[in-house]
Amino acid sequence: MRALLLVVLGLAVGAMGATFALSALRQGTPFHSGVMAVMQHHMGVLRGNVRAKQCDAKGSADHLSRMRETAGDIRQAFPDMEPAFFQADDGLLKALDGAVAAAPGTCEALVAALKPVGDACQSCHQQFR
Numbered sequence: 128m129r130a131l132l133l134v135v136l137g138l139a140v141g142a143m144g145a146t147f148a149l150s151a152l153r154q155g156t157p158f159h160s161g162v163m164a165v166m167q168h169h170m171g172v173l174r175g176n177v178r179a180k181q182c183d184a185k186g187s188a189d190h191l192s193r194m195r196e197t198a199g200d201i202r203q204a205f206p207d208m209e210p211a212f213f214q215a216d217d218g219l220l221k222a223l224d225g226a227v228a229a230a231p232g233t234c235e236a237l238v239a240a241l242k243p244v245g246d247a248c249q250s251c252h253q254q255f256r
């Protein structure tokens with residue numbers, strides 16, 4: 128009898144857990160919003176660093192490469208878009224490759240490196256957002 132009660136209790140707890148997990152999944156952030164939000168975060172930190180005049184090379188390199196990695200997920204996050212979208216995506220990847228390669232060590236260099244990146248974000252948003 129006691130064993131049976133424990134089994135029933137176990138099942139009930141399991142069912143509750145499954146319900147929580149399902150509702151957490153349903154409320155989950157969609158992947159495409161997550162990709163954009165992560166890029167926005169790194170862009171925001173870098174622009175904040177420029178405003179604060181604190182543009183150390185290491186910090187800039189970290190944020191730029193995180194942005195470049197995340198941009199690499201845009202294709203998977205937006206699978207069913209038209210060719211022009213993927214061209215805009217290529218534009219961003221190219222701009223980010225350039226910014227990472229530039230390895231900006233001053234605020235002036237960081238501003239110059241971010242310019243084509245910001246333009247690439249904007250140009251896609253104008254068409255597709």
Ligand code: HEC
Binds near residue numbers: 159212247251
């Ligand atoms: C190739 C196209 C493209 C590029 C490049 C692009 N975006 Fe987006 N972005 C979109 C689209 C499409 C949406 C709208 C997604 C939606 O709401 O379904 C969006 C939405 C966003 C959002 C709102 C996300 C949300 O759902 O709350 C932010 C923030 C954002 N982008 C930041 C950026 C930043 C920063 C960059 C550049 C580093 C960038 N995006 C580059 C296509 C692009």
